[in-house]
Amino acid sequence: MSNKMWGGRFEAGPDAIMEAINVSIDVDRHLYAQDIAASKAHATMLAAQGIIAADDAKNIAQGLDTILSEIEGGTFSFKRALEDIHMNVESRLSELIGAGAGRLHTARSRNDQVATDFRLWVRDTIDLLDASLAAYQRALVDRALEHADTVMPGFTHLQTAQPVTFGHHLLAYVEMASRDRGRFADARRRLNESPLGAAALAGTSFPIDRAATAKALGFDRPMANSLDAVADRDFVLEALSAAAITSVHLSRFAEEIVLWTSPLVGLVKLSDKFTTGSSIMPQKRNPDAAELVRAKTGRIIGALSALLIVMKGLPLTYQKDMQEDKEGAMDAFAALSLAINAMTGMVRDLVADKAQMERAAGEGYATATDLADWLVRTLKMPFREAHHVTGRIVGKASESGVALDQLPLAAMQAIEPRITADALAVLSVKSSVASRTSFGGTAPKNVREQAESWLKRLQNDAISG
Secondary structure (H helix, E strand, O other): OOOOOOHHHOOOOOOHHHHHHHOOHHHHHHHHHHHHHHHHHHHHHHHHOOOOOHHHHHHHHHHHHHHHHHHHHOOOOOOHHHOOHHHHHHHHHHHHHHHHHHHHHOOOOHHHHHHHHHHHHHHHHHHHHHHHHHHHHHHHHHHHHHOOOOEEEEEEOOEEEEEEEHHHHHHHHHHHHHHHHHHHHHHHHHHOEEOOOOOOOOOOOOOOOHHHHHHHOOOOEEOOOHHHHHHOOHHHHHHHHHHHHHHHHHHHHHHHHHHHHOOOOOOEEOOHHHOEOOOOOOOOOEOHHHHHHHHHHHHHHHHHHHHHHHHOOOOOOOOHHHHHHOHHHHHHHHHHHHHHHHHHHHHHHOEEOHHHHHHHHHOOOOOHHHHHHHHHHHHOOOHHHHHHHHHHHHHHHHHHOOOHHHOOHHHHHHHOOOOOHHHHHHOOHHHHHHHOOOOOOOOHHHHHHHHHHHHHHHHHHHHHO
């Protein structure tokens, strides 16, 4: 039996394999709220334009509300034979209100319908992700204030470079998350145009009001070209691009947590809330939450790559290939949401070993640059010469097996006679971080100012948002 929603041209039903590859209801059922909202806006517009009767529009709206309640209440029966969310909803609407349901599809197509539904869904998802990222930032800022004075090693090449504060390190991820939120906001602005009314691809001969449906659905305007309206999936690609970059930022932090919680490093600890044990080694405490955040990045990047590959060779306009736009994207956004929430939890849960952090900050002659700067500042030595002199002093300290601030002044003076005892004062890790007062530097004073500024920004965003 052919499909009663579109089968007038067909005498027989599809093969079972055809039905299996063609069906999308298992995925696009997640668009039910957006599909119903768009249908209600469309029906209202059709009545306002005199295209359908007001009574039909009223019955359609009431029927759609009933369907929404059924779906949310778990009593709605999704039918694979009806292929997608649009036809499942329309079929049930026909059962509820009769022949008037058939008027709903006037002046639209499943092509502009799905494009509208998915834009609405992505927009809603961006809003949820933005709220999660704001909570993540708040957790980071709270901990940064707490650790504005906590000294830790800063690294380049994963080698001890210069002392920084833990608060400063955490604020770096606040900045990254801010850019992530900005990318999502940009994507949201660009996607906020309505495809509804583009119909299959060429527009419609009915006197519809696309601006009215756009306004009703919270779009800024209707899309200007009907071909582009049904064929475009830039809005998904751009949101996935923002998601991929966000996940990379989370993964970098997750990797640091994995390293820091290792007993070999021991800079921070996570509680039982965010670690797991081993089935064979009772002593183990594994940072599995961080490892899984790190791993989910691959799924998110993979979803972006997959959709780029799907879209790269498609001529205008709609192609069935585009049915593959949703499953990977929905999975990716769900993975990102979980990863953000997991990282937020770990940020609030982690306990810094301040003593170990300070010890580690002083290893590897991390304050050598402070000595070079002292030579430049006090002895007016060119920096390249100061770098060379400091390198010789570090070599002497290494040969003697002592920290730089423990090397006798006489040993330093044997290399550079003009060095005075004042130089020793700059060689402690706390002195080092306190001196880094340039804008964006790690000085505790800077960290507190930046953290307090971020708290105000986040609070203002929450009020205005």
